[in-house]
Amino acid sequence: MNKSDATDDRPIGIFDSGIGGLTVMSELAKQLPDESIVYLGDTARVPYGDKSPETIIRYAVEDADFLKKCNVKLIVAACNTVSAVALDILKERFSIPVCGVIEAGAAAASGLQKKLAVIGTKTTVSSGAYTREIQKVSPSLEVECTACPLLVPLAEEGIVSWKILQGVLDIYLGKYLENPPEALLLGCTHYPLFTKEFDKFFSGRVKIISSAAAAADFVENLIENGSVLPNSGRVPPEHSFYVTDTTEKFLSSACRFFGDSITQAEQVSLTITEQF
Amino acid sequence: MNKSDATDDRPIGIFDSGIGGLTVMSELAKQLPDESIVYLGDTARVPYGDKSPETIIRYAVEDADFLKKCNVKLIVAACNTVSAVALDILKERFSIPVCGVIEAGAAAASGLQKKLAVIGTKTTVSSGAYTREIQKVSPSLEVECTACPLLVPLAEEGIVSWKILQGVLDIYLGKYLENPPEALLLGCTHYPLFTKEFDKFFSGRVKIISSAAAAADFVENLIENGSVLPNSGRVPPEHSFYVTDTTEKFLSSACRFFGDSITQAEQVSLTITEQF
Numbered sequence: 001m002n003k004s005d006a007t008d009d010r011p012i013g014i015f016d017s018g019i020g021g022l023t024v025m026s027e028l029a030k031q032l033p034d035e036s037i038v039y040l041g042d043t044a045r046v047p048y049g050d051k052s053p054e055t056i057i058r059y060a061v062e063d064a065d066f067l068k069k070c071n072v073k074l075i076v077a078a079c080n081t082v083s084a085v086a087l088d089i090l091k092e093r094f095s096i097p098v099c100g101v102i103e104a105g106a107a108a109a110s111g112l113q114k115k116l117a118v119i120g121t122k123t124t125v126s127s128g129a130y131t132r133e134i135q136k137v138s139p140s141l142e143v144e145c146t147a148c149p150l151l152v153p154l155a156e157e158g159i160v161s162w163k164i165l166q167g168v169l170d171i172y173l174g175k176y177l178e179n180p181p182e183a184l185l186l187g188c189t190h191y192p193l194f195t196k197e198f199d200k201f202f203s204g205r206v207k208i209i210s211s212a213a214a215a216a217d218f219v220e221n222l223i224e225n226g227s228v229l230p231n232s233g234r235v236p237p238e239h240s241f242y243v244t245d246t247t248e249k250f251l252s253s254a255c256r257f258f259g260d261s262i263t264q265a266e267q268v269s270l271t272i273t274e275q276f
Numbered sequence: 277m278n279k280s281d282a283t284d285d286r287p288i289g290i291f292d293s294g295i296g297g298l299t300v301m302s303e304l305a306k307q308l309p310d311e312s313i314v315y316l317g318d319t320a321r322v323p324y325g326d327k328s329p330e331t332i333i334r335y336a337v338e339d340a341d342f343l344k345k346c347n348v349k350l351i352v353a354a355c356n357t358v359s360a361v362a363l364d365i366l367k368e369r370f371s372i373p374v375c376g377v378i379e380a381g382a383a384a385a386s387g388l389q390k391k392l393a394v395i396g397t398k399t400t401v402s403s404g405a406y407t408r409e410i411q412k413v414s415p416s417l418e419v420e421c422t423a424c425p426l427l428v429p430l431a432e433e434g435i436v437s438w439k440i441l442q443g444v445l446d447i448y449l450g451k452y453l454e455n456p457p458e459a460l461l462l463g464c465t466h467y468p469l470f471t472k473e474f475d476k477f478f479s480g481r482v483k484i485i486s487s488a489a490a491a492a493d494f495v496e497n498l499i500e501n502g503s504v505l506p507n508s509g510r511v512p513p514e515h516s517f518y519v520t521d522t523t524e525k526f527l528s529s530a531c532r533f534f535g536d537s538i539t540q541a542e543q544v545s546l547t548i549t550e551q552f
Contacts (some may be wrong), residue, residue: 152429161447
């Protein structure tokens with residue numbers, strides 16, 4: 001068997017603090033329809049965005065460890081906060097490949113020439129991780145990051161009122177209206193739900209880069225360059241969903257994030273220490 | 277010593293999932309200036325509002341257990357979600373008195389005759405706990421509960437834009453504009469931050485009942501009726517703050533909730549299982 005014929009039927013593992021990573025899973029499922037995917041949402045401890053780095057690292061290691069036990073061939077940290085704070089530690093700690101949405105977003109921003117605006121949670125922004133990753137691939141690009149903490153609850157509640165969204169975007173992005181950046185990188189997996197609203201806010205003058213689509217591109221590249229082997233196509237792909245706290249909210253909100261309904265998610269305990 | 281002279285210099289313990297309970301502590305500190313108070317905010321696992329009942333109960337027991345170890349004479353569950361879901365279990369499990377903001381809110385609503393609107397988190401509302409508690413003391417009062425999940429992140433971010441708040445209040449409370457209720461009970465400790473906005477939304481036609489002030493009244497009654505003994509007044513009262521995840525956010529937001537700056541909060545681990 002040639003190296004190019006080698007396959008690996010193990011699933012791809014994705015985790016996030018909650019349901020936001022489903023936007024990444026949705027893009028992955030579209031771009032790589034033959035791959036099985038296991039999703040873990042740590043809904044018992046969501047959100048990670050306002051926790052301390054130490055706590056985020058601990059949670060991320062427990063999440064990745066669960067996916068490792070599911071025999072995945074790749075771990076995607078589909079959580080910008082984890083990617084900002086814990087990715088190097090995950091890469092050191094696990095023998096299988098680990099990738100994060102920030103390196104994926106930075107790759108998607110390569111080719112830009114002038115100014116890039118990045119938006120994310122407070123922890124993602126204060127970590128400086130996007131600026132560091134982007135300047136590795138585009139050293140001369142001006143990067144400005146802005147925390148937009150209200151966009152996550154608005155996305156989770158499915159708010160579509162333009163009056164509210166415009167008011168919130170005014171607070172965070174009003175500073176760009178006179179002199180818009182070349183592109184806006186959505187550095188939080190919840191934000192792709194507002195792609196149309198970002199576009200409307202900037203009257204179509206700013207390119208919108210989704211970190212969810214960027215992550216799917218990044219994984220596709222890992223398969224194309226042989227870092228991860230593709231599914232053989234001999235077994236039908238399966239999508240499995242695990243959460244740490246089964247709530248009505250996960251299943252009811254999942255459709256907006258995943259683009260398709262999810263009827264079943266299994267509740268799991270990440271460590272024996274989480275037992276009551 | 278007469279029974280009426282008996283005193284107890286142990287502190288009052290208050291816990292909440294995060295910073296919201298500081299509105300309760302603020303009212304307690306105003307109404308009972310001689311009492312020492314210990315505050316615990318479970319900031320590593322905030323918010324509780326969208327967790328399952330089992331998870332909320334587990335967290336509440338760990339929170340109350342921490343306060344018990346601080347040698348408190350009374351435990352105030354200053355979290356509506358915990359009061360809705362876990363209060364009976366806490367009362368059974370702990371030998372010292374335990375009270376919650378829902379029974380306090382119900383007591384404050386006694387005397388109303390017609391219709392009461394209650395607002396809170398999704399879990400608080402879906403628990404039905406406010407309706408049950410209020411109907412114990414006011415059986416003929418019509419009670420309608422509405423979940424307002426966006427108000428917590430708006431309070432935590434310190435949003436004061438009337439355009440945004442009016443838009444959000446329209447979604448949740450617009451149904452009452454034509455035929456307002458007699459009173460609006462703020463069934464979440466974050467909501468007192470928007471007391472002026474609720475008043476403006478209803479053009480002053482609706483009485484606003486804060487569960488934070490109601491809880492302070494309730495504790496004052498427990499002391500007046502002898503269920504809890506008062507501080508002797510011989511030692512200066514102390515206010516102590518503990519959090520499970522020390523973040524910039526707690527100290528920077530605390531002033532808005534507590535009404536005074538908090539310069540120090542000690543980070544604690546609730547159980548040995550929370551160690552990394």
